[in-house]
Amino acid sequence: MTRYSYLSHLECARCGHVHDATVAQGLCRRCASPLLARYDLDALKREVPRSSLRDRSWELWRYHELLPSSAASNEVKLGEVVTPLLKMARHGADLGLQELWIKDESATPTSTFKARGAAVGVSRAAELGWTQIAMPTNGNAGAAWAAYAARAGLRALIAMPEDAPRITRAECLTAGAEVHLVDGVISDAGAMIADAVSRGDWVDVATLKEPYRIEGKKTMGLEIVEQLGWTLPDVVVYPTGGGVGLIGIHKAIEELLALGWVEGQMPRFVAVQSSGCAPIVSAFEQGRPDSTFWEDSRTVAFGINVPKALGDFIMLDILYKTGGIAVDVNDDALLEELRILGRHEGLFVCPEGAAAVAATRRLAERGWISPTDRVVVLNTGAGIKYPECVDADLPVLAPGTSIPDSAVHASPTP
Amino acid sequence: MTRYSYLSHLECARCGHVHDATVAQGLCRRCASPLLARYDLDALKREVPRSSLRDRSWELWRYHELLPSSAASNEVKLGEVVTPLLKMARHGADLGLQELWIKDESATPTSTFKARGAAVGVSRAAELGWTQIAMPTNGNAGAAWAAYAARAGLRALIAMPEDAPRITRAECLTAGAEVHLVDGVISDAGAMIADAVSRGDWVDVATLKEPYRIEGKKTMGLEIVEQLGWTLPDVVVYPTGGGVGLIGIHKAIEELLALGWVEGQMPRFVAVQSSGCAPIVSAFEQGRPDSTFWEDSRTVAFGINVPKALGDFIMLDILYKTGGIAVDVNDDALLEELRILGRHEGLFVCPEGAAAVAATRRLAERGWISPTDRVVVLNTGAGIKYPECVDADLPVLAPGTSIPDSAVHASPTP
Numbered sequence: 001m002t003r004y005s006y007l008s009h010l011e012c013a014r015c016g017h018v019h020d021a022t023v024a025q026g027l028c029r030r031c032a033s034p035l036l037a038r039y040d041l042d043a044l045k046r047e048v049p050r051s052s053l054r055d056r057s058w059e060l061w062r063y064h065e066l067l068p069s070s071a072a073s074n075e076v077k078l079g080e081v082v083t084p085l086l087k088m089a090r091h092g093a094d095l096g097l098q099e100l101w102i103k104d105e106s107a108t109p110t111s112t113f114k115a116r117g118a119a120v121g122v123s124r125a126a127e128l129g130w131t132q133i134a135m136p137t138n139g140n141a142g143a144a145w146a147a148y149a150a151r152a153g154l155r156a157l158i159a160m161p162e163d164a165p166r167i168t169r170a171e172c173l174t175a176g177a178e179v180h181l182v183d184g185v186i187s188d189a190g191a192m193i194a195d196a197v198s199r200g201d202w203v204d205v206a207t208l209k210e211p212y213r214i215e216g217k218k219t220m221g222l223e224i225v226e227q228l229g230w231t232l233p234d235v236v237v238y239p240t241g242g243g244v245g246l247i248g249i250h251k252a253i254e255e256l257l258a259l260g261w262v263e264g265q266m267p268r269f270v271a272v273q274s275s276g277c278a279p280i281v282s283a284f285e286q287g288r289p290d291s292t293f294w295e296d297s298r299t300v301a302f303g304i305n306v307p308k309a310l311g312d313f314i315m316l317d318i319l320y321k322t323g324g325i326a327v328d329v330n331d332d333a334l335l336e337e338l339r340i341l342g343r344h345e346g347l348f349v350c351p352e353g354a355a356a357v358a359a360t361r362r363l364a365e366r367g368w369i370s371p372t373d374r375v376v377v378l379n380t381g382a383g384i385k386y387p388e389c390v391d392a393d394l395p396v397l398a399p400g401t402s403i404p405d406s407a408v409h410a411s412p413t414p
Numbered sequence: 415m416t417r418y419s420y421l422s423h424l425e426c427a428r429c430g431h432v433h434d435a436t437v438a439q440g441l442c443r444r445c446a447s448p449l450l451a452r453y454d455l456d457a458l459k460r461e462v463p464r465s466s467l468r469d470r471s472w473e474l475w476r477y478h479e480l481l482p483s484s485a486a487s488n489e490v491k492l493g494e495v496v497t498p499l500l501k502m503a504r505h506g507a508d509l510g511l512q513e514l515w516i517k518d519e520s521a522t523p524t525s526t527f528k529a530r531g532a533a534v535g536v537s538r539a540a541e542l543g544w545t546q547i548a549m550p551t552n553g554n555a556g557a558a559w560a561a562y563a564a565r566a567g568l569r570a571l572i573a574m575p576e577d578a579p580r581i582t583r584a585e586c587l588t589a590g591a592e593v594h595l596v597d598g599v600i601s602d603a604g605a606m607i608a609d610a611v612s613r614g615d616w617v618d619v620a621t622l623k624e625p626y627r628i629e630g631k632k633t634m635g636l637e638i639v640e641q642l643g644w645t646l647p648d649v650v651v652y653p654t655g656g657g658v659g660l661i662g663i664h665k666a667i668e669e670l671l672a673l674g675w676v677e678g679q680m681p682r683f684v685a686v687q688s689s690g691c692a693p694i695v696s697a698f699e700q701g702r703p704d705s706t707f708w709e710d711s712r713t714v715a716f717g718i719n720v721p722k723a724l725g726d727f728i729m730l731d732i733l734y735k736t737g738g739i740a741v742d743v744n745d746d747a748l749l750e751e752l753r754i755l756g757r758h759e760g761l762f763v764c765p766e767g768a769a770a771v772a773a774t775r776r777l778a779e780r781g782w783i784s785p786t787d788r789v790v791v792l793n794t795g796a797g798i799k800y801p802e803c804v805d806a807d808l809p810v811l812a813p814g815t816s817i818p819d820s821a822v823h824a825s826p827t828p
Contacts, residue, residue: 058472058496078760079500081521082472084493090567107495107521110762111798150760153504159817162810170804174756174797178821184813192817200822342588346492346564348524383588384525385798390584396576399598403573403606407592408614 006044007068010035010211013314021068024128026209034208034311036251037068037215041258050230050261058082060116060219066255067120067219068212074127076152078109080119083220085227085376091344091357095364099374101233102357103224104347105381110171112303112350112381113220113245114144120216121205122148131155134202136189138241138302139168140381145205146177157202159189165302165385185297187307207242208310217245221252224376225262232264234373237360239352239380240271240280240326241304243315249378250318267376269324271315272359274299274331279308280315284326289313300331300389301351303380325368327359334358335389342383351389353379420458421482424449424625427728435482438542440623448622448725450665451482451629455672464644464675472496474530474633480669481534481633482626488541490566492523494533497634499641499790505758505771509778513788515647516771517638518761519795524558524585526717526764526795527634527659532558534630535619540566548616550574550603552655552716553582554795559619560591571616573603579716581799599711601721621656622724631659635666638790639676646678648787651774653766653794654685654694654740655720657729663792664732681790683738685729686773688713688745693722694729698740703727714745714803715765717794739782741773748772749803756797765803767793 010019014033019025025035044065056062060080061072069075084104092100105113122145125133133149134157135142142158149156156177160168161184172179182188190206197204208214225232232253238246246269256262271280277297283290291312297305309315319326329337331351338354341347349357356377363369383389397403424433428447433439439449458479470476474494475486483489498518506514519527536559539547547563548571549556556572563570570591574582575598586593596602604620611618622628639646646667652660660683670676685694691711697704705726711719723729733740743751745765752768755761763771770791777783797803811817 054469077498077500079498079518079521081495081498084491084495084523086491086493104493106523106525107493109498109520111520111525111796147760147762150757157817157821166806167798167801169806169808170801171762171798173806174753174762174804175760176757178824179808180817180821181808181810182813182815183810188813191813192811192815196817196822199816199819202822339588343564343590346561346589348561348585348588382525382798384581384585384796387581387584390588392580392583392587394583394593394595396595396597397606399596399602399605401596401606402613403571403594403610405613407571407594408610408616410592 002047004064004072005068005070006039006041006065007037008040009038011038024130024203025211026204035211037211039066039255041255045259060119063219063222066222068124068215069127074123076119076123076126076148078119078147078151080109080115081107082223083107085224088345091341094344095361096371097364097369097375098372101376102347102379103220103376104379106379110140110144110147111385112140112144113217114141116216116219117141117213117244118144118148118216121145121210121213122152122154124212125203125205126152126154130203132202133205134193134197135205136160136186136193138186138305139164140303143168143171146172146175149177150175157196159192161185161189163302167385185305185307207244214244214248214251217248218252220245220378221249222256225253225256230262232262233267233376235270235369235375236267237270237272237356237375237377239301239304239356239378240273240315241306242309243271243311245378245380246271246318247311247314266322269318269322270359270363271319271326272356273326273328274301274304274355275328276331277305277307278328280312281326281328283312283316284319289316301334301355303352304355327362329355329358337361338383338389348383349379350381350383351386353381416461418478418486419482419484420453420455420479421451422454423452425452438544439625440618449625451625453480453669455669459673474533477633477636480636482538482629483541488537490533490537490540490562492533492561492565494523494529495521496637497521499638502759505755508758509775510785511778511783511789512786515790516761516793517634517790518793520793524554524561525799526554526558527631528555528558530630530633531555531627531658532562532630535559535624535627536562536566536568538626539617539619540568544617545569546616547619548607548611549619550600550607551578552600552719553578554717557582557585560586560589563591564589571610573606575599575603577716579799599719599721621658628658628662628665631662632666634659634792635663636670639667639670644676646676647681647790649684649783649789650681651684651686651770651789651791653715653718653770653792654687654729655718656723657685657725659792659794660685660732661725661728680736683732683736684773684777685733685738685740686770687740687742688715688718688769689742690745691719691721692742694726695740695742697726697730698733703730715748715769717764717766718769741776743769743772751775752797752803762797763793764795764797765800767795
């Protein structure tokens with residue numbers, strides 16, 4: 001008989017210690033590192049053919065055997081559509097790449113990929129009996145977790161930097177969350193939440209402090225492979241803050257390879273950071289297994305302003321073992337890429353996504369990516385959440401004024 | 415042999431005059447009214463069973479027989495996912511409704527339902543050889559058409575009120591459109607575009623001035639019926655500006671009934687307007703066939719700030735013949751509904767969507783909607799495009815400050 005989920009246990013990503021997955025868990029009790037969900041892939045391979053996905057709804061829950069929820073009725077849903085994977089012919093030509101694809105996460109609830117972690121994380125939290133969740137955030141994760149908490153009937157306590165995208169505050173408040181702002185960065189917000197958790201009846205669901213957010217992010221990888229007709233890309237380019245998405249996509253492909261649902265070579269992973277906050281790039285360039293706290297971090301790509309990621313060692317290991325690389329891009333370069341991409345393809349990406357595209361341009365120029373490589377770049381969210389990335393000041397005409405001839409007859413904006 | 419599209423001709427919505435659909439057309443040459451696309455439904459019924467949709471991708475193009483593009487290769491795509499249809503159990507209970515559903519258009523490219531009209535409209539425009547499109551907009555339509563124009567390699571000229579949601583300007587500019595702001599309302603922008611069109615080589619694609627935008631909007635209706643398992647709702651509640659969505663959903667259901675793909679009674683349609691701009695409500699209450707220009711219109715629900723809609727007579731006819739109704743809601747009521755809905759369901763709807771939900775509450779209170787009616791409310795876009803709808807001012811704490819005990823131990827925000 002098939003199972004709804006083939007979740008078998010949790011395993012520490014650092015020391016390998018095994019933990020019970022049927023009860024709520026945080027970090028490894030031995031070494032305080034993140035736990036990874038493990039599935040009974042042998043049984044799944046025997047019992048469920050890939051073709052059984054065919055008639056399922058086109059949402060992330062279609063991969064339920066590889067997700068933690070034990071029953072469909074426990075899934076908390078706000079409309080987790082399979083997001084578009086779009087080929088960018090015009091922009092690809094500009095970069096000298098024949099197969100440049102973008103996985104556009106703006107179609108998710110709350111318009112960023114954070115919804116995936118929240119959907120799966122909140123579903124599992126509710127299933128395991130948690131009623132109050134608390135987390136620090138650079139904005140988008142808080143917005144997503146607050147929304148799913150409301151949908152599930154849980155309480156949410158959120159702390160975020162004052163400078164986080166303002167719209168994300170509005171999202172948290174609209175979902176009824178308790179929100180606090182700090183004049184600092186996400187690590188300051190994290191300290192605040194850890195303190196509150198120690199005093200009250202809250203569960204800390206910060207990045208990688210509970211094991212299921214990563215399972216949600218993993219679905220990006222599952223979708224990409226299925227959308228490419230169950231084949232693998234050559235290169236995956238990912239804007240990296242906490243790095244859960246990169247870890248998740250890699251984990252997805254590992255699991256699909258183990259199941260035999262896809263064959264071929266693991267893609268090379270590219271971790272993209274901002275020059276104003278590049279701890280992973282720095283560690284990678286020195287060949288170190290983990291990163292050092294990045295002082296005075298600063299970037300318009302707020303979602304990747306993470307001075308020290310709990311999962312840094314997992315990310316770096318993935319970069320080393322897949323023949324990948326870490327690259328940083330400065331704010332000017334990523335904002336310029338955002339504009340060019342918009343004109344070429346009509347996509348308004350978030351600055352983090354723009355950073356990933358800009359890094360792809362650089363790697364193509366260097367020859368690290370070759371013209372025939374099949375490249376999937378992650379746009380982690382909608383540009384509309386970052387109005388400050390575009391100068392929208394324009395003159396205002398009085399009613400009855402004519403649009404100038406120069407505009408009516410102008411050639412296309414380049 | 416089956417055809418990709420069963421488009422047969424265009425028919426004037428007022429005088430019934432038939433126009434050739436194989437060449438570009440604007441308004442009816444006889445009476446200057448909007449043209450409606452007509453399909454060879456008899457042939458389609460004979461040649462294509464509903465079940466042939468089963469293996470198609472989960473995007474609006476799955477209904478290609480009922481859309482104008484003559485080939486898949488002519489479809490301009492930015493990821494037109496089938497948007498979620500979500501049951502709202504908690505909010506439904508609050509309204510006394512057992513079956514309250516929301517069709518959430520925020521998952522579309524550019525995060526509003528306008529993308530549907532733009533996807534189908536631009537695809538057809540490019541197919542018919544247009545290279546330069548011009549339009550007035552309250553913001554979101556311009557953003558969507560600019561994005562699809564860029565993707566298709568067309569030029570776009572957009573005029574919008576200065577007060578339109580600021581993010582939509584940034585979207586138009588990012589897509590490389592030529593944008594002009596006017597100190598007025600959409601009708602002032604419309605006059606400006608009409609003037610520019612008369613002077614230059616542009617095609618006016620304003621609401622209903624070309625026949626295919628409505629075909630894109632129609633897909634909302636096709637999706638709703640399929641998502642309800644090929645059954646019909648009892649009531650459809652729609653926030654009404656230009657009214658193309660309402661006309662489109664009704665047209666979709668008419669076509670599905672003609673094909674026999676669904677059976678039953680046409681739903682009652684509800685047109686929702688803001689009390690600050692309610693020409694359709696006013697006309698409906700007086701039993702008139704068309705509306706009068708609404709002077710000094712004003713509402714936070716900017717998308718429905720349309721003082722006089724070109725398709726008013728079509729909308730009103732639909733309300734009369736389906737036993738529907740037109741209702742207005744003031745800004746305070748819709749903003750309050752936006753907040754309550756957020757807390758109940760985790761959804762951050764746009765003010766137009768909130769108006770529709772608030773109207774549903776009022777109609778349920780009055781008994782016009784009964785507790786067992788199956789009600790589908792349209793949320794036409796993402797709330798994140800309207801940051802001014804939520805007060806997000808909060809105190810800022812210094813790093814190291816503790817979150818107050820009162821917050822750590824507070825009961826849930828109501």
